[in-house]
Structure formats: C-alpha cells, structure tokens
Amino acid sequence: MQTPPLINDTTDAATHWPRQIFDVLRGYDVSQVCYVPDGGHADLIRLSHGCDDMVTVSLTTEEEGIAMALGASIGGARSVILMQSSGVGNCINMLSLVQSCRMPILLLITMRGEWGEFNPWQVPMGSQVQAALEMMGLQVMRADTAPDVAPMVKAAARQVFEGGGAVAVLLSQRLIGAKDFNKEAAK
Amino acid sequence: MTVTDAGTHPLNRREVVRTLTADRQGTVFISSLGSPTYDLAAAGDSARNFYLWGAMGGAMSLGLGLALARRDVAVCVLAGDGEILMGMGSFATIAQQAPSNLAVVILDNGLYGETGEQRSHTASGTDLCRVARACGIENSITVRTLPELADLAQRLHADDPAGPLVARVLIAPGPERTCLPSRDGVWLARRLQQDLGVKGL
Numbered sequence: 001m002q003t004p005p006l007i008n009d010t011t012d013a014a015t016h017w018p019r020q021i022f023d024v025l026r027g028y029d030v031s032q033v034c035y036v037p038d039g040g041h042a043d044l045i046r047l048s049h050g051c052d053d054m055v056t057v058s059l060t061t062e063e064e065g066i067a068m069a070l071g072a073s074i075g076g077a078r079s080v081i082l083m084q085s086s087g088v089g090n091c092i093n094m095l096s097l098v099q100s101c102r103m104p105i106l107l108l109i110t111m112r113g114e115w116g117e118f119n120p121w122q123v124p125m126g127s128q129v130q131a132a133l134e135m136m137g138l139q140v141m142r143a144d145t146a147p148d149v150a151p152m153v154k155a156a157a158r159q160v161f162e163g164g165g166a167v168a169v170l171l172s173q174r175l176i177g178a179k180d181f182n183k184e185a186a187k
Numbered sequence: 188m189t190v191t192d193a194g195t196h197p198l199n200r201r202e203v204v205r206t207l208t209a210d211r212q213g214t215v216f217i218s219s220l221g222s223p224t225y226d227l228a229a230a231g232d233s234a235r236n237f238y239l240w241g242a243m244g245g246a247m248s249l250g251l252g253l254a255l256a257r258r259d260v261a262v263c264v265l266a267g268d269g270e271i272l273m274g275m276g277s278f279a280t281i282a283q284q285a286p287s288n289l290a291v292v293i294l295d296n297g298l299y300g301e302t303g304e305q306r307s308h309t310a311s312g313t314d315l316c317r318v319a320r321a322c323g324i325e326n327s328i329t330v331r332t333l334p335e336l337a338d339l340a341q342r343l344h345a346d347d348p349a350g351p352l353v354a355r356v357l358i359a360p361g362p363e364r365t366c367l368p369s370r371d372g373v374w375l376a377r378r379l380q381q382d383l384g385v386k387g388l
Contacts, residue, residue, distance in 0.1 A: 032255060053257050057284060060276025067245030071252025074237070074376055075260070075284050076385035079252070101372035164388045 017175070018043035021108065022051075025080055028157045030106075031055060032072045032079035034065035038174035040110030041082045042045035062087035063094040065097045070103045080106045080162050085113060085126040085170075088133060095136035098166045105162040106152065107138070107168040116178030126173075142170040149175070198336065200294050204265065205230045207292060207340050210303055214261040214344055215253065215379065218244040219270035227265055228368035234382035237375055238368045241384035244273030247291055254289035257383060261288050263343055264378055268295040268309040275318060281351050282323030290343055290352040296360045301333045304360070318320075319353035327353040 025033070033048040034057040035041060048056045053071055059065050066083035072079040088109060097103055112119070113126020130140045141156055143149045152169055159165035204226040208216060215235045218227040224238040239246055250264035271293050281289060295309030309315060319327040326349060330339050339354050369375055377387060 032252065055284070057255075057280060058249075060279050063245065064248040064251075064274070064277055064280055067242060067248035068252030068255075070245075070376070071249040071254070072256045073252075074380050074385070075253045075256025075383065076380070077252075077256035094242055094245050097372070098247070100241060101376045103376070162388070 015146075017146050017149040017171075019047065021153050022047040024134045024150060024157055026051070026053075026152045027154075028078060028161050029080045030080050030161075032057065032068065032077050033082065034059055034068055034079060035082035036060075036062050036065075036084065036087050038082070038084035039108045039179060040084070040171060041108070044082065044108075055162060066091050066094040066105070069105045070097050070101055073103050073105075078095060078169065080108060082108050083107055083110075085111045085129045086122065088129045088168075089125045092132060092136060095133075095138070099137045099149045102164065103166065104160045104164045105138070105166045106156060108171065109168055110171045110176055111173045112179075113173070115172060115174035115182075118179065120180050122162075129170065138168050140168050140170060142172060144172045144174055198331070198333070198356060198358045199363075200226050200296070201229055201363050203294065203336060203356055203358060206336050207263070207265075207343060208233075210340065210344055211235070212261075212344050214263050215383075217250050217253070217262065217264045219243070219248055219264070219266040221267060221269075222384060223265045223267050223270070224368065225363065225366045226294070229363070229366035232368060234378050236368070237379050238370075239356065240370050240372070243270055246270050247277035247281065248273055250289055250291065251277065251284065251286065254286040255284060258286065258288055260383065261290070261344065261348055262286075263290045263292060265292050265294065267300070268293060268307050268315060269299045271315055272308055272313070274313075275322075278319045278322035278324060278353070285351055287348055287350045289350050290348070290354065292339070293342075293353070293355045294358050295355050296358045298360055300360075300362050304362075314355070316353065317353040319355075324351055324353050326351065328355070330354055330356040 062083045069079045113122035143152045156167040208230045217237045218224040220239045246266045250262045254262040299305045304379045316327045
C-alpha cells in the first residue's frame with residue numbers, strides 16, 4: 001500500500017527558524033550548547049559547532065546536560081540544552097536541581113510523537129513532555145509555527161538569563177516536519 | 188568472574204579527602220551525595236565546596252559544566268563508585284571536551300555505603316579507571332597507597348594541571364561518622380558563585 005505524501009511545510013520561512021534560534025542564543029551570549037542529536041536540531045547543532053564563541057558538547061544522555069547547566073551557571077556561563085522529546089524522560093530526577101538550587105535553565109525540545117508521527121514508540125513520552133517538565137517545576141512554551149519560534153525563544157532566553165527562570169520551549173513536530181521513514185529507507 | 192581489588196585496601200576515606208583538600212588553594216571541590224559529601228564536610232567547610240545531596244549520576248557533569256565555564260579554576264569532583272556507575276557516559280563527554288582543569292577522584296570501596304553496604308559493580312569486575320581510559324581519558328590512574336595519594340594531591344593543585352584526570356582511589360570499606368554540611372542548594376550555589384566572582388541576577 002502506498003503511503004500518501006507527508007504534510008510538511010517546506011517554504012523558506014519554515015526552514016529559517018534554526019538560524020533564528022542561533023541568532024537569539026548568540027545575542028544572549030550563550031557559550032555552552034549541550035545536545036543529544038535530533039534531526040530537528042541538526043541545523044542549529046551545525047551552526048553551534050561552527051561558532052568559536054560556543055563550546056558545543058555532545059552528550060551521552062540528556063541528564064548530563066541538566067547537571068552541566070548548573071555547573072555553567074555557577075561559573076557565570078549561559079548554556080542551552082537541545083534534545084528530542086524522548087530525552088525529557090531521561091532527565092526527570094536530575095531536574096531536581098532546578099528547585100533544589102534554583103538554577104536558570106533553558107531547554108529547546110524538538111517534539112516527536114504528534115503531528116504525522118509514523119513511529120508509535122515516540123508517543124508515550126512525547127505526549128507527556130509538557131506534564132513531565134511542569135511536574136519538575138519548569139515553565140513550558142510551545143512553538144507550533146515558524147513565525148512563533150524566534151520571539152518565543154527570545155522571550156524564554158530573557159526569562160532564563162535575566163530572570164533566573166527554568167524554561168523549556170517545545171518545537172512542535174508540525175513545525176519541524178514529520179520524519180519521513182520511507183524516504184530514509186529509499187536512500 | 189573477575190574480581191577487582193575494590194574494597195580491599197587500607198586507605199581511609201576521611202584521610203584521603205583531608206589529604207586532597209589540605210593544600211587546595213583555589214580548587215573547587217564538588218562531592219556526590221552520601222559519604223563523599225560527609226567526607227568533604229569533615230575535611231573542613233569552604234565556599235569552594237559544593238555538596239550534592241541528590242541528583243545522583245550528575246556529579247561529573249556538574250564539574251564539567253563548571254570547568255568549561257571557568258578554565259582558570261581547578262575543579263575536582265569527589266564521587267563514590269555508585270555515583271560514577273550511574274553516570275559512566277560522562278567519562279566519554281569529559282574525554283570529548285578534555286578540560287585540563289577538571290579532575291575526578293573516585294572513592295571506590297565497592298559498596299553502596301548509604302543504603303546498607305550492598306556490593307557495587309566495582310566489587311565484581313568493573314574497573315572504573317580502565318573504563319575512564321577506554322572512554323578516552325588517558326590520564327586515568329589507580330591510587331592504593333599513601334605515597335600515591337600524596338602524588339595525586341600534588342597533581343590536583345598543580346599550577347598547570349594536565350587534565351582531565353581520573354583517579355580511582357581504593358579505600359577501606361568501613362563507614363565513617365556522618366558529618367552533615369548545609370543541605371541548602373540555593374545557598375551553596377550562590378556561595379560558590381560569589382566566591383568565584385560571578386554576579387548573580
């Protein structure tokens with residue numbers, strides 16, 4: 001049976017947001033970028049690796065990034081953690097640091113398990129990301145469309161780096177585009 | 188089954204931590220929850236001590252984040268074998284970033300001392316020094332004797348630390364009296380921040 005084409009937005013505006021996030025992070029002097037790779041963050045990760053003013057850290061598990069963010073903030077550096085929604089579940093106990101140490105923290109999370117998801121294994125965690133983060137004391141914002149992204153990340157960065165807040169921005173799967181498994185298999 | 192020598196050595200954990208902190212100069216010490224936190228407190232409180240009371244598995248990452256943010260400050264993570272086992276991937280991340288100002292000292296007694304002295308994996312074959320080296324931290328050593336401990340202390344506070352360094356220190360299994368430092372994470376973090384000259388909000 002043929003799979004119908006995906007309903008992904010591929011206009012120019014829709015593909016510029018990673019660069020806009022990068023510019024916001026640069027504007028806020030973010031100097032540590034920690035990530036577990038995700039396709040939705042690939043452009044931002046590339047930009048970060050190419051930037052001499054950013055230490056870009058590939059993590060073995062997302063929770064490393066949470067503890068690193070506390071170390072960075074104690075040392076006076078601004079950091080961000082990039083992860084996929086599945087990684088939020090890996091962080092739960094480590095996020096105790098948010099309340100125990102009242103640490104500023106900024107998470108940018110690419111969502112799976114929603115818009116056009118092909119892989120049902122992504123759904124259990126993806127559907128609980130917001131609840132899990134709120135349970136651990138973070139404020140959650142959600143960008144559903146490309147024009148939302150830059151202002152939302154900027155607002156979040158301000159709350160974190162000027163307000164000392166703990167904020168996660170969810171980048172919806174609609175924004176990123178559903179992963180095309182058929183295309184990958186055809187390669 | 189391979190049996191390592193964890194838990195069979197006479198070094199006393201309190202003496203180890205006292206020796207490592209004695210000539211500390213500006214070194215920041217981060218201790219993992221449980222005995223390492225009590226050991227660090229027993230050696231003497233300092234604004235440059237950060238005691239973890241939770242977040243198990245995060246001690247090395249916390250040290251890495253700080254070491255990368257402040258390359259002018261020596262950072263030493265004091266952690267038990269259980270703590271390290273929970274976050275072994277951090278060896279790989281430390282190797283990838285290779286900050287010369289970061290050291291990890293593992294107080295290895297092969298036991299989960301805080302929860303009833305259950306045997307940890309290091310008592311039955313896992314050699315955390317070899318794990319660290321296999322992850323890419325060339326500078327990984329095992330310390331069994333007082334002279335080796337004295338060498339380690341010197342290396343920790345050297346002007347030009349050739350880190351990252353991982354030292355697995357084999358200690359006697361016995362528990363020590365608890366020595367309880369502040370449990371206020373907000374205060375401990377601000378105190379350290381202030382001592383490092385970092386402005387708060």
